[in-house]
Amino acid sequence: MFPIFAPAASLTALLAAPLQQSLVRLHGVDIAVIAIYFAIVIYIGFYLKRASNTSEEFFMAGREMTAWIAGLSFVSANLGSLELMGWAGSAYQYGILATHWYWIGAIPAMLFLGIIMMPFYYISKTHSVPGYLHLRYGDGTRALSAVCFAAMTVLMSGINMYAMAVVMKVVLGWNLNFSIWVSSVTVAVYVALGGLRSAIFNEVLQFLLIWLGALLIPILGLIEAGGWTNLKAQISQRMGSEYVHLWSTTGHFTSNPMGIHWTGIVFGLGLVISFGYWTTDFLVVQRVLSAHSLRAARMSPIIGAGFKMLVPFIVILPGLLALSVLPVHLVPANVAAVTGQPSYNEVLPLMMVRYLGPGLLGLGVTALIAGFMSGMAGNVSAFATVWTYDIYGAFMNKKASDSHYVAMGRWCTFIGVLISVGTAYIVQHAASIMDYVQALFSFFIAPLFGTVILGMLWKRATKAGGFWGLLAGTCTAIGLWVWVDRDPSALRYVALSPDAKAMAADMYRALWSWIVCVVVTILVSLMTKPRPVAELEGLVYGATKLPEEHDDHWYQKPIVWAGAIAVVFVALNIIFW
Amino acid sequence: MRDSLSIWFFSGILLLAYGLLIAGTGIWELFGHAPTPLPVLYQLHPAIWWGGMMTAFGLLYTVKFRPR
Numbered sequence: 001m002f003p004i005f006a007p008a009a010s011l012t013a014l015l016a017a018p019l020q021q022s023l024v025r026l027h028g029v030d031i032a033v034i035a036i037y038f039a040i041v042i043y044i045g046f047y048l049k050r051a052s053n054t055s056e057e058f059f060m061a062g063r064e065m066t067a068w069i070a071g072l073s074f075v076s077a078n079l080g081s082l083e084l085m086g087w088a089g090s091a092y093q094y095g096i097l098a099t100h101w102y103w104i105g106a107i108p109a110m111l112f113l114g115i116i117m118m119p120f121y122y123i124s125k126t127h128s129v130p131g132y133l134h135l136r137y138g139d140g141t142r143a144l145s146a147v148c149f150a151a152m153t154v155l156m157s158g159i160n161m162y163a164m165a166v167v168m169k170v171v172l173g174w175n176l177n178f179s180i181w182v183s184s185v186t187v188a189v190y191v192a193l194g195g196l197r198s199a200i201f202n203e204v205l206q207f208l209l210i211w212l213g214a215l216l217i218p219i220l221g222l223i224e225a226g227g228w229t230n231l232k233a234q235i236s237q238r239m240g241s242e243y244v245h246l247w248s249t250t251g252h253f254t255s256n257p258m259g260i261h262w263t264g265i266v267f268g269l270g271l272v273i274s275f276g277y278w279t280t281d282f283l284v285v286q287r288v289l290s291a292h293s294l295r296a297a298r299m300s301p302i303i304g305a306g307f308k309m310l311v312p313f314i315v316i317l318p319g320l321l322a323l324s325v326l327p328v329h330l331v332p333a334n335v336a337a338v339t340g341q342p343s344y345n346e347v348l349p350l351m352m353v354r355y356l357g358p359g360l361l362g363l364g365v366t367a368l369i370a371g372f373m374s375g376m377a378g379n380v381s382a383f384a385t386v387w388t389y390d391i392y393g394a395f396m397n398k399k400a401s402d403s404h405y406v407a408m409g410r411w412c413t414f415i416g417v418l419i420s421v422g423t424a425y426i427v428q429h430a431a432s433i434m435d436y437v438q439a440l441f442s443f444f445i446a447p448l449f450g451t452v453i454l455g456m457l458w459k460r461a462t463k464a465g466g467f468w469g470l471l472a473g474t475c476t477a478i479g480l481w482v483w484v485d486r487d488p489s490a491l492r493y494v495a496l497s498p499d500a501k502a503m504a505a506d507m508y509r510a511l512w513s514w515i516v517c518v519v520v521t522i523l524v525s526l527m528t529k530p531r532p533v534a535e536l537e538g539l540v541y542g543a544t545k546l547p548e549e550h551d552d553h554w555y556q557k558p559i560v561w562a563g564a565i566a567v568v569f570v571a572l573n574i575i576f577w
Numbered sequence: 578m579r580d581s582l583s584i585w586f587f588s589g590i591l592l593l594a595y596g597l598l599i600a601g602t603g604i605w606e607l608f609g610h611a612p613t614p615l616p617v618l619y620q621l622h623p624a625i626w627w628g629g630m631m632t633a634f635g636l637l638y639t640v641k642f643r644p645r
Contacts, residue, residue: 029598033595036595036598040587040590047581047582204584205587208588209591212592212595220621220623355616355623357606357619357624363599
């Protein structure tokens with residue numbers, strides 16, 4: 001789910017994959033399936049241009065989306081093809097433990113966003129997360145978060161673009177330049193024309209395509225393996241029983257293939273990284289802000305959580321099935337580059353080739369392309385919004401007309417895509433910068449959650465507290481990363497164990513940076529003058545009268561749906577314990 | 578959304594087009610045009626039932642959400 005933390009999808013490792021031959025040979029019908037997808041997304045962009053004339057329409061989709069559309073878009077914006085391939089590879093490498101990134105690493109945070117945080121985002125009528133920080137903490141915190149977000153978003157988009165082009169070369173044998181330019185020009189056209197509405201429409205289509213293209217693999221795989229019970233037995237025999245248990249092997253760093261401890265999963269991943277990403281990353285929050293009412297905005301992440309819980313079926317299960325049914329043994333990408341064997345990252349394409357014939361294979365490849373393009377569309381639409389509202393409109397040109405800001409948004413979309421393309425070509429010649437940029441993105445998310453959550457729940461948090469807390473948390477994350485990068489043995493101090501592996505480092509770095517952010521925010525706030533409570537109306541819990549929601553029946557209440565999702569979430573964790 | 582085509586209509590059109598293409602390919606393969614190499618579990622003819630299901634859902638969504 002989080003590209004920045006997907007071990008098997010390490011982008012540098014992806015680049016190390018052998019490029020000499022493609023895994024998949026497409027037929028005419030497969031090409032037709034791909035061509036139909038491109039025709040429809042371009043048509044949607046042209047069709048929706050007429051409904052994207054004001055800034056509210058272009059940047060916020062007119063705030064007209066239903067809970068279902070916003071919810072599907074919310075979960076789809078994160079369901080990129082690199083994530084799908086990376087986490088399927090992780091499941092092959094680490095077993096069912098990879099499911100944590102989809103369950104505890106997402107569900108509680110999504111429910112929390114819907115029930116607790118969404119009212120404040122929505123009532124404040126903010127256009128963005130930096131916009132909320134402006135209302136709550138002032139310009140300094142807004143500028144810090146907006147600049148970091150805008151820069152990282154387009155850089156990440158470029159890196160993902162290049163990595164996807166490499167995947168297309170490995171899987172399909174396509175030329176790198178062809179993949180980069182066709183996909184980026186298509187995304188630029190439909191987002192610049194239709195704005196966020198166009199991006200959301202295409203994300204919903206992408207969600208359908210991913211399920212239709214990927215769902216046959218676990219169905220046919222389970223038939224071949226003889227059912228789940230047989231599959232578990234085969235994996236336990238081949239790899240060990242720790243590959244099929246979610247929690248029972250996490251009592252010690254050395255007793256599971258990921259080298260991770262349950263405290264890191266619960267507190268680092270489940271509490272900090274997950275909440276940071278799902279509740280404060282504007283790329284996903286923007287989708288929910290487009291909902292047509294507060295109730296729809298609260299239901300969107302809850303609906304998204306329901307679908308998110310099902311994603312391991314099409315991502316993790318194929319990786320586990322590959323352990324049982326694939327006749328070849330997959331290896332890490334750096335080994336594959338030397339030996340020519342297939343790498344972990346190729347598990348999903350290999351499973352597609354195994355089960356899908358002409359037509360179905362085209363559908364699977366289209367799902368991968370759609371996943372990549374909608375991820376890029378999400379990045380550039382979020383970039384255009386943050387640049388226009390929180391940087392250009394806030395600091396450079398405060399009094400321009402509405403049509404001027406819409407034009408700026410359209411130009412930003414093209415410029416964002418061009419920067420992404422430029423980044424993709426830079427990365428082609430300096431692959432090592434990719435992991436650095438990914439790490440940069442991760443530095444900011446965990447402390448940002450500390451800043452936002454204190455701002456929403458604690459009236460006493462002050463402008464200075466928010467700014468210095470965010471800065472201190474970000475610097476802590478950077479410092480810990482540099483420390484471990486220079487001296488890998490320092491991991492024992494960061495993760496509190498000499499047996500910890502790289503995955504644990506990400507989780508504990510996030511946890512420490514969040515703690516530092518929260519502590520500094522509290523200390524500085526207590527030493528500085530608080531804002532009058534009257535100014536916090538609509539921004540902070542306890543200073544805001546939430547509008548009453550009138551549902552016809554008790555079962556229509558968001559809290560009831562969130563409770564039902566929570567019960568299923570707990571049950572699944574117990575079943576696969 | 579104001580007198581616009583619904584996203585569900587677009588979804589229906591896409592599903593219908595893909596369903597017809599894939600189910601049609603599956604039926605074509607039945608008449609001596611099986612792919613080489615054969616995918617695993619090809620004897621279950623997934624293209625036909627998966628494509629057929631997509632066609633049915635696509636038709637349903639296209640009709641239900643068609644512009645009026």
